Amino acid sequence: MEKLTVVKIGGNIIDNEAALKQFVADFSSIQGHKILVHGGGKLATELSAKLGIETQMVDGRRITDAETVKVVTMVYAGLINKLIVAMLNAHGNTAIGLCGTDSKLLPAIKRPVVDIDYGWVGDVLKQEVNTAFIHTLLQANNIIVLAPITANANGDLLNINADTVATTIAEAMSAEYETTLVYCFEKKGVLLSVDDDNSAIANINEASAEKLKQEGVINKGMLPKISNAIAASKNGVAKVLIGHAEDIKALALNMEGYGTLISQ
């Protein structure tokens, strides 16, 4: 099986030009096939503010109204996506920037309203991921750069969660590739002590995750990340890691002492 590395980067790296440049150089040097999933950082919030669009949050989640989905499509699928592609190409790669509606990579439905109406937010139809086309692009030596935007069958643009996109793609491609999935964030892994940057837990599995949750070590935003990671491991992704973007080269190789390795 050929190797595939799927990396998700978040706002903290995108908002910092020097950090993004370094990350692109490092990511560029990883051997084998590569997919990069990115969010959009503060830029979408800033642009919304400048345009007088109020950012609505419910339970820490952004509500995507009709104006907001236009803004995130501009920022994520437009500026950030093409900036990263151009930077990767300047390093001698051939990168292609896409979102989920391109070639129907990530067909989705508008999230059904249960308690909260999230607005123009999508839930990806995992069984319909266009793995054949992703395979074609990878075999043509493209690095795929994916923005977390897609559309439903009606042609409505939808905002999707970048962690979920990375997880879904990694799972879907695991039948054909020995896949490593790395979620990058601003910490060196899942920290045993939130104030100690050097307290990253080397290994977490489903049982120890449960214990860490009860102890309150895993909480808030880390909860869905760990759930996603364990699910990925169960669904065939060979290696799943959480760590710092500045360690991406070591994380992609699962080098000892870098990040948290999550298994089922």
Next chain:
Amino acid sequence: MEKLTVVKIGGNIIDNEAALKQFVADFSSIQGHKILVHGGGKLATELSAKLGIETQMVDGRRITDAETVKVVTMVYAGLINKLIVAMLNAHGNTAIGLCGTDSKLLPAIKRPVVDIDYGWVGDVLKQEVNTAFIHTLLQANNIIVLAPITANANGDLLNINADTVATTIAEAMSAEYETTLVYCFEKKGVLLSVDDDNSAIANINEASAEKLKQEGVINKGMLPKISNAIAASKNGVAKVLIGHAEDIKALALNMEGYGTLISQ
């Protein structure tokens, strides 16, 4: 040879939601391989104005400063591109939205400063168009939707002219495809009398174009369009037409009574 239709649409259609919907439905029904090149309409100018970025024009051409290239990348390669892709997909197609830096489709240099510094504007390197990848995408039954944005080898994003992009792509693909190139605009063709919408000239060639220029029938914005069209005809594009977006189905078939057919 398989058939390929390359269509360029401009701001007038993009700014009008009903017209765009009708255009997408019509374009969708054209047989054979298809590439759609779009501009961005008033949206980029409006967004710049809202963000307090002054639009600088010299001789009717937009000067693209560092802030403006970000705005056009957001609007062209982000919102407009993905909106059209989602609409095409909702019609049962498989469309893919790209700009010139994706898979190095349209390598370019920053336009050298002679009399005017156009800023972050690119000149496409015609010999380096990635025709192999366009061929791969078309053979996988993708409709390619192209935004007029690219990058240079340094990774700087550049604004490029949509008419030129359509011309360059049509010329480059003509070795492998029997290509029809249609420039859509808000008139029914090259008009003999500017006030008479029904005075479209059926055929123009290089000699008659020269005469029409001297008579002042071809002037202003139509001059570069006709030059592009004649060049395309000389460079192997089977059919080159100028006409109204609402006639796209008839234009793609070169039906009598629709648009102006340009030949060398």
